Amino acid sequence: MAEKVRVLLVGSGGIGTMTALNLEQGGHAAVSAVLRSNYAAVKEKGFTIDSCDHGKLDGWRPAEILNKVPDVASDPSVMPFDYIICTTKNIPDVPPVLVDIIRPAVTPGKSVILLIQNGLNIEKPLHKEFPTNIVLSGVSFMGADELSPGHVLENDTDRLSVGPFFNPALDIEAQIAAAEHFVKIYSATGKVQCSYDRDVQFIRWRKLLYNAVWNPICAITGMDTTRLRLASEVDDPASPLNVLVRPAMNEVRAAAKAVADVELPESLVEVMVDADPLEIWCAPSMMQDTRKKRFIEYEYLVGEALRAGEGAGVAMPTLRCIYGFCKAVQWRTKEYNGLVDPQKLMEERKKTQG
Amino acid sequence: MAEKVRVLLVGSGGIGTMTALNLEQGGHAAVSAVLRSNYAAVKEKGFTIDSCDHGKLDGWRPAEILNKVPDVASDPSVMPFDYIICTTKNIPDVPPVLVDIIRPAVTPGKSVILLIQNGLNIEKPLHKEFPTNIVLSGVSFMGADELSPGHVLENDTDRLSVGPFFNPALDIEAQIAAAEHFVKIYSATGKVQCSYDRDVQFIRWRKLLYNAVWNPICAITGMDTTRLRLASEVDDPASPLNVLVRPAMNEVRAAAKAVADVELPESLVEVMVDADPLEIWCAPSMMQDTRKKRFIEYEYLVGEALRAGEGAGVAMPTLRCIYGFCKAVQWRTKEYNGLVDPQKLMEERKKTQG
Known part of the structure; x- marks a missing residue:
């Protein structure tokens, strides 16, 4: 893990921002965060964070602050992402749907997509649209809210369960390895509880x-x-x-x-x-x-x-x-x-x- | 029907007011209306009515305008009521309940209680509390609203179905006769459709x-x-x-x-x-x-x-x-x-x- 993995974060509200912070604090990841409603505020002043896991931070910035999902395929200046972490709301009945939002950033066969989102069958559209990409399940029990643009309060400790949304068309061991690798880099701070979970259904x-x-x-x-x-x-x-x-x-x-x-x-x-x-x-x-x-x-x-x-x-x-x-x-x-x-x-x- | 019957109306919103108007216009009833939120307005200026059945009336007043249910038992100046018509909302889970509201005006064995209200089993508490009083079912299909205090719009013609909520402890024929009598005095204007309905359950x-x-x-x-x-x-x-x-x-x-x-x-x-x-x-x-x-x-x-x-x-x-x-x-x-x-x-x- 000498080189930092490239992570794209889509959805930088309370949970997304805390996830980015913990990844960067662990030292193994460089996070490009896509911001929408809070872009202007964070671009100017960074995040103000009050965290039960990481303490108080003022003006914290992830490696990169973006106002849209980068287009990896057509823009050669953008390096492919190792992980794409989705912490947005997931609302399939109101466009744009998640697969369309992240599509420009997905490098086939490479980017591992981690969905830190609740609910059932959320992996189905991703398996269909990105058949060569590993998709991971993330279930978070953190308590975090963005109180105002760029101001995040984390008041309940970060506990994250990660495991593969198994795609039978892909190598099983590779899917397990991707999940385990993420758990490793996410656990590096020693401040959060991140566990590998082989059976994500339970x-x-x-x-x-x-x-x-x-x-x-x-x-x-x-x-x-x-x-x-x-x-x-x-x-x-x-x-x-x-x-x-x-x-x-x-x-x-x-x-x-x-x-x-x-x-x-x-x-x-x-x-x-x-x-x-x-x-x-x-x-x-x-x-x-x-x-x-x-x-x-x-x-x-x-x-x-x-x-x-x-x-x-x-x-x-x-x-x-x-x-x-x-x-x-x-x-x-x-x-x-x-x-x-x-x-x-x-x-x-x-x-x-x- | 030489002498007018004495009617107490409890609930003088849209439907109640139109009911009082039609009764008085028929010439066989004198209505004492109990008003609450619209008492001051109506006491001063009477009702302003725009009715598809009765035309436009300005400053119409029922025989008597009251701001509370009269106490027949303890006040000898109040003559007993032949009919007590209830057109209020009927909300048994929020006091005061209907039987408590009308109790002071009910003369045992005499006052016929007509409930122009929707729903099931609304007669049960009345049969229990007033075991010697006939209780009638009224189902109204009129469209009427009180747009502001004392201002009533009736935009869908008055159709009223009346029949006995049979109380097995009372004389059956008397209960039928009471319903039929009401239908008669209510039909006297010739402007509304009021029918006797023996089987009110349907x-x-x-x-x-x-x-x-x-x-x-x-x-x-x-x-x-x-x-x-x-x-x-x-x-x-x-x-x-x-x-x-x-x-x-x-x-x-x-x-x-x-x-x-x-x-x-x-x-x-x-x-x-x-x-x-x-x-x-x-x-x-x-x-x-x-x-x-x-x-x-x-x-x-x-x-x-x-x-x-x-x-x-x-x-x-x-x-x-x-x-x-x-x-x-x-x-x-x-x-x-x-x-x-x-x-x-x-x-x-x-x-x-x-």
Whole structure:
């Protein structure tokens, strides 16, 4: 590991920035970070970081600050990337989709793509579009937010689980080696917990138990996990917890077993119900997105779990409803952002009906 | 019918005011209307009414304008009421409940109580609290809104279906006679359609097909019925219409059959899906309530249908979810209106857990 590996980071919000910082602090990676909303601020002053793992940094800059994904194929001045780390939101129902975003930077057969993103089947479009590139799964348990452009607070320590999204068309050992290599360079600071995980399905489904349930329910109701628990009287069989949260979690458990032979113990449901300390009034990311009128990652967090589970014969009536509400919420956001025109659609629909 | 019957109207919004007007115009009733938010405006200037049935009226006043429900038992100057008509929202989970509101005005054995309200089992608390009083069902298909205090627009003609909520402890013929008498005095203007309906269950369940489904789904998503239809691609099996609206309606159909032997044909589902003309962007009442941060009538529109249906062995997974979301939405409104204190509840919950 004499020479630094070249890393492209796509998505430099809270988690992305902390990931870049830890990689560079480890000394084995040079990170080119693609910035969007915070580009001007960071270009001028660097990042201001308050990190439980790395302390306080003022004016920190990764090796390179970019305002777009570089075009490796057509620009010979850009050296190929060893790793492309994606920490953006992953929203397949709103263009541009992830594969189109990163395509210019992907060197076939070389760039290893690491998706630090939640949800199910997120690797499928990448295996299809980049059949010669290794794709890795990253599941992060860090707590980090960008409070204002370029100002990142990390308040819960970085724990990252990495393993291959196995592509049967590629050499298995090479895929394992790529994951292990990343774990090595990421662990070099000694300040974070990064583990190699050969079977990524367990940890992905386990996290989905929370993400496929709390995320959309909070987004739909506009209530944080504390309020939803308080709104549920302990002895009410028809409380939101008993009618929505617990049944949906048990449906995801059943899907995990049927789809991936992943055994999530029943006791895990109560762990996930009470995962957030009551006093933090936790607003899951999807709820924060709806508050900001941003698109939600419901297809990979809810839709894929639903399709996979139902495809394997699991009844998922609660998750189905949650999915339907998410689809409506996403449309509302599309209208807000001008991606659909209700008046025009209404007139077209009237013609079709008439 | 020489002498006018004495009517107390509780709930003088759009529908209540039009009901009072039609009764008085018929010449057989003197209406004492209890007003709340519009009391000052109406006391001073009367109602301004723009009605498709009765034309334009400026400064119209019912026989009596009250700012509270009169106390018949303790105030000998108040003559007993022949009819007490309730057109308020009916929200059993937020005090004061309807029976407590009207109690002072109910003369046992005499006052006939007419509930012009939607939903299921709304008569139960009245039969219990007023066991000697006849209770009638009123189902209204009028379109009327109070646009500002005292200003009412009626834009869809008054059609009212009236029949007894049979109380087996009372004389059956007397209950029928009371309903028929009301139909007679209400029909006297010749300008509205008021029919006697012996079997009120059919019409109540039929209306519930719309109200138990569109009302809460629009309230939860903040989207009107047009937008929810536009958000549903015609060929998408997982659209909001296909995942939420149609399944919920079919569950209500099944409950109607199992609970009340009411046969609602399957074709009625599509009628209800497309009940609202697309170009009116219909915001059902429950959605208007959430917009105004008011409480929603979800217990009688959704909860009772769910409990009755499930009690009769009908699987209602979609309505169950909708109910759970409604309960959360109601709690949010309680917080907004200061009826629950999250901080205090959170601290109590922490103690219980610890």
